[in-house]
Structures are given as structure tokens and as C-alpha cells.
Amino acid sequence: MQTELNKVITALRDFYAHEGFLFEKDVGERAITHRFAVYLERQFPGWAVDCNYDRLGERTLHLPHGAIISTDDHLGKSIYPDVVVHQREIPNNLLSVEIRKASNHTPLEHDQHKLKAMTDPHVWFAYWIGVLLVLDKPGVTMSEVYLSGVSDEQQSRWFAARLEESGLGAMK
Template sequence: MQAELNKVVTALQEFYAHETWLLEHDLGERALTHRLAVHLEPQFPGWQVDCDYDRLGERILRLPHGTIVSTDDHLAKSIYPDIVVHQREIPNNLLAIEVRKASNHQPPEHDRHKLRAMTDPHLWFAYWVGVYLVLGRKSVVSDIYVGGVIDGPLSAWLAGRLKEVGLGVG
């Protein structure tokens, strides 16, 4: 998984090298996620990179009833991940990425719950890895989800990699 996360680090380096205007002018998270997806795409040959993707093959992505996240996107609190790296036709789900701006003062629990659900191996659409990114003007805070829970060692590894490339906090 470190190889895939290294690709995310490279995409973040490219994003911060070319998209600082978006951060400086406080554009919305959807604009940020789109531009980050543009930088992710060349890192994953043979995979598709999509934003707000709502399918698994021909099936519509839905969570079991009673969860705190919804498949109703009218409230902008859907289960659809901000960015996915996957193979549409197979289907094969590699990464689910949730992006937040550091200036977003809403509680992060919705995004975290989404990643727990999206990486839960008991659900039919599970992603191998969930990546939670908080984008600041000059740094990134992150967590990694595997098997429906935060993976402490991988989260620490990614934080260290981000620090190595000048995007870490502290």
C-alpha cells in the first residue's frame, strides 16, 4: 500500500506546485478535489480517477439503511467519495479519497464515517485504502483507513512522507 500512497504524495506535490492560487483564493472543496484528481490520474496508469463516482459496475452505490451517511446527494452529504481510483468495468476499487479544506469548520465525522464505510471489507464495494486529506495553504494532514478503521502505522508513515516532501505539519 505504500507504493499507492507514494503516488498520492507525488500528486499532492504536483497539486501544491501548480494549484496554490486555488488555496490562496479559498475556492470550494469541489474545485480542489477536481484539480487533485487531475494530478492523481497520471500516477495510476491502467486505473480510472473519478470525482463523486456513484457506481460499482452497473450497480448504484448505496449504503445499508440506518447509517449516518446518505445516498441522497441533495444535502451534499452523500456516500460518494470525493475522488476514487478504480477500474470501472471489473469493478476493482483501489482508493477512496475524502478531501477537506483546513478552513472548513464543520465537524469531520461525516467524512471519517464515509471512509470507515467505504473500506469496510464486509460491504460489497469496499475500497482497499481510504485516504483522508485536510488541505491547508502549505501543508496536508492525513489519515489512512484500511478494513474499516484508521490504520495507525500507515497514517504515521504517510505523515512522515508528507513531512519529507515539505507538506507535513510540525
């Protein structure tokens, strides 16, 4: 798992080295998410890296009945993760990343609940790892790692320390 998280850090390092313009011009989260996915894709050869991907083969990703997450579709049931690393044709879902700008004032709980659902091992499309990143011009202001449907404090601390060592963020 730390190998995959180190790849996220490498992608973040490359992203910040080349995409400062996005923060200077205060572009939207979707543009930032897309550009980050470009750098993440370079770290995961042989895997598909997609933004707002809501499918697994022919099936649409849906949250379990009664989930508290609101979503973008008209029925409010489909999931649109910011960035995923996966294999499209088979249920092999490695990594789901939620990205927020530090200036986003909507409740953080939305993304946290989404990652809990995306990594819940009782859901048929569960991702092995979930990562929440709050990004600002100087770097990552907050991060969390999700495993088995919960925020994993040990991995979150390890990840935050690695971000700090890399010059990318402050300790959580």
C-alpha cells in the same frame, strides 16, 4: 500499499507546485478536489480516477442500512466519494480519497465515517485504501489512512511522516 500512498504524495506534491492559486482565491472544495484528481490520475495509469463517482457498473453505491452518513441525494442513501481510483466496469476499487479544506468547519467525523464505510471489507464495493486529507495553503494539515473499515494508526503515522519529509505537511 505504501507504493499507492507514495503515489498520493507525488500527486500532492505536483498539485501544490501548480495549484497555489486555488488556496489564494479560497475556492471551494469541489474545485480543489477536481484539480487534485488530475494530478492523481497521472500516478495511476490504467486506472480510472473519478470525482463524486457513485456507481459500480450499473449499480449505485449505497451505504449499509442504518449507516450514519448523510449524503447529497434526495433519499440520503448514495455515496459520493471525493476522488476514487478504480476500474469502472468490474469491482476493483483501489483507493478512495476524502479532501477537506482546513477552513471547513463541518464535523470531521462525516468524512471519517465515510472512509470507514468505503473501506469496510464487508461491503460489496469496498475500496482497499482510504485516505483523508485536510488541505491548507502551505500543505496538508492532517491526514489519515483507512484499511478494512478503520483508521490504521501505523499507516497513518507512516503517511504523515512521508508528507512531512516531502515538505507537504505536519506530523499528525
